[in-house]
Amino acid sequence: MSAILTENGFAKVFNLTRKVTEDIHRVIVDGIQIGAYTNDENVLNEVKRHLKQLNKLL
Secondary structure: OOHHHHHHHHHHHOOOOOOOOOOOOEEOOOOEEEEEOOOOOHHHHHHHHHHHHHHHHH
C-alpha cells in the first residue's frame, strides 16, 4: 500500500502520467517478484525458465 502511495506522490510532484496502458503480469517466485511483463509470451518464457531450475515441484 505504501509503495502505491509513494508512486502516486512522485507522479503528482513531477507531473507524471503512466505510459503503460496494457495489463502488467507479474512473475513471483518464492514470494519474490522476478519480473513484470506486458507480453504474455515473456511471462510464459520466464515461468518455464524457473520451472526448469526446480529440484522438486510441490
